[in-house]
Amino acid sequence: MKKTVLNDAHRQAGAKMVDFGGWDMPINYGSQIEEHHAVRQNVGMFDVSHMTVIDVSGRQATDFLYKLLANDITKLNTNQALYSTMLNNDGGVIDDLITYKISETAYRVVVNAATREKDLAWFEQQIADFDATMAEQADTAMIAVQGPKAIETLQPLITLDLSETKRFYAAYNDDMFIGRTGYTGEDGVEIILASDAAEGLWNKLLAAGVQPCGLGARDTLRLEAGMHLYGQDMDENITPLECGLGWTIRKENLTFNGATALKALREQGINKKLIGLVLEGRGVLRHDQTLIDDSGNQGIITSGGYSPSSEKAIAMAVVDKEINEDSIQVQIRNKSLPCRVVKLPFVRNGKSLIEA
Secondary structure (H helix, E strand, O other): OEOOOOHHHHHHOOOEEEEEOOEEEEEEOOOHHHHHHHHHHOOEEEEOOOOEEEEEEOOOHHHHHHHHEOOOHHHOOOOEEEEEEEEOOOOOEEEEEEEEEEEOOEEEEEEOOOOHHHHHHHHHHHHOOOOOEEEEOOOEEEEEEEOOOHHHHHHHHOOOOHHHOOOOEEEEEOOEEEEOOOOOOOOEEEEEEEHHHHHHHHHHHHHOOOEEOOHHHHHHHHHHOOOOOEOOOEOOOOOHHHOOOHHHOOOOOOOOOOHHHHHHHHHHOOOEEEEEEEEOOOOOOOOOOEEEOOOOOEEEEEEEEEEOOOOEEEEEEEEEOOOOOOOOEEEEOOEEEEEEEEOOOOEEOOEEOOOO
């Protein structure tokens, strides 16, 4: 099993370790619920060093990413970040990723850990047509510091003035690349730094009172924020138009991979959509549970779980476009239980948006 450079630090902090896509990663450090609340109300940190960092540079770096990504890389300012999907020729989602513009000829792309080999192969195949190069930054670590007090807690530990870095922008602090991005719905940063510097920063953050958080809290936080998880909420068999990611598709110059397939889908009619759900009553909503309405329209829960912030069972689901939102029931252990459709996200600024 692969290990991040912080593996020993997790064990010293009492982490319960699990196999996460071939990586030995912390699921929690004692209480997933406490870790979740720390991020919503205070500050927490995550080891996300299993993520893959790819630097793209060269005269045609922008042209390459303009073809590779469905969102519009050309509208970025220097140091600005962009969330996008990367599609196959059928419009299916190969991965979702964050791209930072370093300069007119250089970009930093962060892709998911579980899709590393597939993504690197796709990058290499596509970049061959362009005057650009790609380089995986293998000797790096990544620490996410998230929560309403993330910035004020991190600030004394670095020289960079974080107040000057807007959300979804990045800046350098000596050898640290600090992006004001995250996967929790809270303010915070994701820090990319040399592997041999990671444990020192982790220990400084620990000493400053930052709660280490595992993958369990990371999942409940992103679900409450209505953020997609690759492999559950989307994959190569569904297009962004059918799973709530239509907003990431650029409107002009539709020359990206998969654009022709998306145009055809729009013309024939999109028959699926993403919704948010709350379970009425007791029970837990889980990935792959079936939904049905009173007319036989169906759907499937893509991500579900208990929401510590709202104390309810919540889910994201892909359903038939014609589904009757007033009569959706979930099938749990041969029982049909009613669900209520709600707008995403479920939580914003630490507060539940679900009406009682």
